[in-house]
Amino acid sequence: MTNRLFDASVAPTAVPEPDVRGPWTYLWWLVRIRPWPLVLSALLGTVWMVPLALIPLVIGRAIDEAGQGADEAGLYLWSLLALGLGILQALAGAGLIQAAVGAEAHALSYTHRVLLRQVVRLGATLRGKARSGDVAASAAADVESIGNAFEVVGRTVGAVVAAVLVAVALTATSPVLGLAVLIGVPAAVLGIGPLLRPLQERDEAQREQMGIATAQAGDIVAGLRILRGIGGEAGFAERFRRTSQRVRRAGESAGRMEAWLQAAGVFLPGLVTVGIVWFGARLALNGTITAGELVAFYGASAFLTLPVSTATEAAETLSLAKVAAGRLCVLLRLTPETTQPAHPEPLPCGALSLADEDTGITAETGRLTVIAVPAERTGELAGRLTRPGGSRDTPAVLLGGVPLDRVDVTELRSRVLRSGSADTLFSGTVRDELTAGVARSREALDRALFAADATDVIDTLPGGLDAHLDEGGRALSGGQRQRLVLARALLTAPDVLVLEDPTASVDAHTEARIVERVAALRTGRTTVVFSDSPLWRGVADHEVRLDADPVPGSPDRSAGVPS
Known part of the structure; x- marks a missing residue:
């Protein structure tokens, strides 16, 4: 429904x-x-x-x-x-x-x-x-x-x-x-x-x-x-x-x-x-x-x-x-940062690419791109890649070759999803929280939970998917909340998925499983992960570093030069 x-x-x-x-x-x-x-x-x-x-x-x-x-x-x-x-x-x-x-x-x-x-x-x-x-x-x-x-x-x-x-x-x-x-x-x-x-x-x-x-x-x-x-x-x-x-x-x-x-x-x-x-x-x-x-x-x-x-x-x-x-x-009277363009341009069908000439970030179509940046810049850059805005003096981010500020807002929200540490869980059943009220098959739900390594979280809850969550998922640990938020994002299956340090609250063994499974699940779809974890870099099809200092023995990539 x-x-x-x-x-x-x-x-x-x-x-x-x-x-x-x-x-x-x-x-x-x-x-x-x-x-x-x-x-x-x-x-x-x-x-x-x-x-x-x-x-x-x-x-x-x-x-x-x-x-x-x-x-x-x-x-x-x-x-x-x-x-x-x-x-x-x-x-x-x-x-x-x-x-x-x-x-x-x-x-x-x-x-x-x-x-x-x-x-x-x-x-x-x-x-x-x-x-x-x-x-x-x-x-x-x-x-x-x-x-x-x-x-x-x-x-x-x-x-x-x-x-x-x-x-x-x-x-x-x-x-x-x-x-x-x-x-x-x-x-x-x-x-x-x-x-x-x-x-x-x-x-x-x-x-x-x-x-x-x-x-x-x-x-x-x-x-x-x-x-x-x-x-x-x-x-x-x-x-x-x-x-x-x-x-x-x-x-x-x-x-x-x-x-x-x-x-x-x-x-x-x-x-x-x-x-x-x-x-x-x-x-x-x-x-x-x-x-x-x-x-x-x-x-x-x-x-x-x-x-x-x-x-x-x-x-x-x-x-x-x-x-x-x-x-x-x-x-x-408050106004959203994203506004509807006067003459929106349609996006191409299928997987989409992301390209930001100003920062040098590029995410090729259907590939997993890992971006290593200082933690304080993650939110700024993730927002730039997923929301129209910015200064007239800086080039617009291109989504599938179309500037973000010319994309219809409804189409943009349906095809690009940003998920990060600020995301929250609302009160209600786990099933409704993960599906956001949209009909999803049980197979798709199981695949998303498996990729986020959240199956055990569901198993520990009384009632499983029908268990009731308090607002913010207060009864869950930080790692459990982060895995459910990741499962919700994966279940949406957007053409472009931007993740902000999605494994920051889990241990190394859990992170290793999540990294491999997300990479497999998102094959053929564009995925951008902001993380400095070597596990994410290990499965990346493409890596961009925006560190303040260049990596020793490598060229200066502060402008976003890919590795």
Whole structure:
């Protein structure tokens, strides 16, 4: 079964490109691409909130009907109307939950997908462009914050409509009290405003510290074996404790500001309610309004605390969503080092050659080439041979006679593979990890495992190929991880395979077996191995040395002269 998630022809068209010019433009993009969940949520939120606003007015009218000794039919009519409003409110509330969850799921799903697509696009270049902790925090906390903002929209729209409706109804009954509501409620909402900016700043500080702590935790877990070997556990534990305390202090600071915001959301509308009830009671005593109208005013003013508290929640949620969307936009604005050429040239069929005039490296078609270079240059040169880029002043690397920067990116990735020490194993079964979700025959899998001398690794795992690996293969030794990574690269069977010191973590006997088997398996396909091991040089069809100093008794090969 083909893994469509990483199919470049499918993934980019599944979701349109997001607008990442800023946090608000990104949130508006989420609204524009699928507005109906939010529209439905807003309509149901209005239908849910308006009956709550009208019930106090209906009850007040029923009290007046009873107090005036009017026909009982009128009293029953107003009572049935109150019952109907309650039933309507209950049904709308049930629908609102479904619609709000749907809007939240839309924001979560699309944000997760654009983030995952960006990670796939950046590939190995992501490590040098962003901290792993930032990516993990965005995938967890930031995406959730954006989803929460979409969930609260329906209730907020309903609260605004209901508040306006109540204000109009109260103004029609008593212009003086209506004016008090129209002034008091907006004043309560505006009184919360000065707290939003400090809350946003403290949320940003906490989010920054969380990213640092997540990155440190990942580094410690990945290097736990090494830390134990050198006795560095205590030092790194103390470093992480200091970082976690900074996260805690930032969280407490944001929590205090959030508590003040919540308190203001209760106190300010409560103050408005007390003032309106007091003023209404004075009017009732003077005979300006009836007892039923006083009850209606009290119920309506008490109801207005709900729109204000909802507005407070929405302001807080949108503040968090803005911070989250801003962090996400930073990641989504990162550009991969490899870009699609405007007019790509096709590669020839079959095995391919590699030629780099600038360094003198050549890998002939279908042959195994070993390149001996200082360790610090291995990554640079391996990247140059497998990724378009470099300066305009240096000649481009030729792949099958075609400059790398003119090759279609999808074709390049399908025919050239680079595998090195930075490669990792992901969590999942060993079979899925080796095949990367692509259907492979058992014979091909066995050949790759045999060539990488990894058959014994599989045999020692409970469940064999169906055994579950932890992220990074933490339960494996360094040599076992390296052999599984090599088996995965060999199983892909690319036309050009570039290996960076693939046997650095194994003993000499294991390396000897791997060298002979890889050379046999890759017969007829172009293979480049960066290694200074004499075992690899012994099976090489072609050798290139880029040592800083020439080998004694041989010509200067610092420019890549083959042996």
